[in-house]
Amino acid sequence: MKVAVLVSTGRHPVSGAARYSRNDAAALTIAIGIAKAQGAQLDVLHAGDPANPALAEYLALGAPKVEVLNTQRDACAALAQRLAGYDLVFTGTRAEGAYDSGTLPYKLADALNLPLVGAAVDVDVTTEGVEVRQFMPKGLRRRVRAPLPALVAVHPLANAAPRYAYARMREGRVAPIAASAPVDKESTAWSVGPVMAKPKKLAAPEKRSGHARMLGATTTESRGGSVVIEGSSVEKAQVILAYLREHQLVDY
Known part of the structure; x- marks a missing residue:
């Protein structure tokens, strides 16, 4: 069984310093637990700048290695090429303080032709596939089953308690890998700038x-x-x- 976790980098809301995504840290914690229980291969992936200091913090959170697809083009296309053949893919719901549109899980599931289960707070792998307990408004929860392979987007309030250890950061490594991807045609129409305060x-x-x-x-x-x-x-x-x-x- 092959399990992958997609991690992103964010910014601190006050200082603006780069930091890891707490939502992705919860997804990583859940994936580590499943990989240990199933004896599965676990890969942690990021598409972007390998020099971002926030990536090393995922090593402290338990990732043995962070594989960085070094591309400035279509990140979704690069990830889709790399994730071919994986049984279970984890993402957060959205990034925190950077490019946090929340559309990547949907675009990636469409590119890989995988079922997508969002707002996951608990994830279990069974003989029939994956069983997910979803976050619902007003404190409600519901259970959803999906066959493998599948993509699961973890909710920020997931039942996961990431543990940070500086020693693991020293042991792991961030591995840049050259990735080929087409130019993102949609990005030519974007206007990128700092987020303005909401009225x-x-x-x-x-x-x-x-x-x-x-x-x-x-x-x-x-x-x-x-x-x-x-x-x-x-x-x-x-x-x-x-x-x-x-x-x-x-x-x-």
């Missing part, structure tokens, strides 16, 4: 007393809103502007 939603300040707020948490009541149906667009705009001024959401 904050305007909200009127709470003016009720603590007792009134407690009652509002247990009962359904009207919040005092109004619906303006009649009138011109100018009159409706004046009503909205008056509301914003009343609650000091604008200063003009």
Whole structure:
């Protein structure tokens, strides 16, 4: 049995320093457990810059070696060529603080023609294939079975506790490998830049007393809103502007 884990690099949200992805670290921990239980071959892969210092941290998290496909072209195509013949492929849901579109698991599963199971919190290999417990909204979980070979995208809240050991970082190695891949045609239309802060939603300040707020948490009541149906667009705009001024959401 051959198992592969795809790891990415991210950035610290405050300092901007390169660091490993906590989501991918959870995927690596799950893959290590399965590889030991099944006596399988485990390969850890990354497509990108082999000089990124964050890659060495995956060695400290248990990876014996990190194989880096040194390509600046289509990473998905390079990974698809390398992953041919693997029984189980693990990824995170998305990268953290870098190129975190979250589309790689889907594009890779399509390129390899593999079933994709996302939002995995627990993964077990059975005689019938792979059994995954998926994360669902509102604390719900569900079990999904898929035949092997398969691709599993691990959820950030997976039941995995990565353990960091500096000695393992000294023992392992990052191995750059030249990879050939076609030019990513989609990237020519991209505009790459730093992530901008998301705009904050305007909200009127709470003016009720603590007792009134407690009652509002247990009962359904009207919040005092109004619906303006009649009138011109100018009159409706004046009503909205008056509301914003009343609650000091604008200063003009």
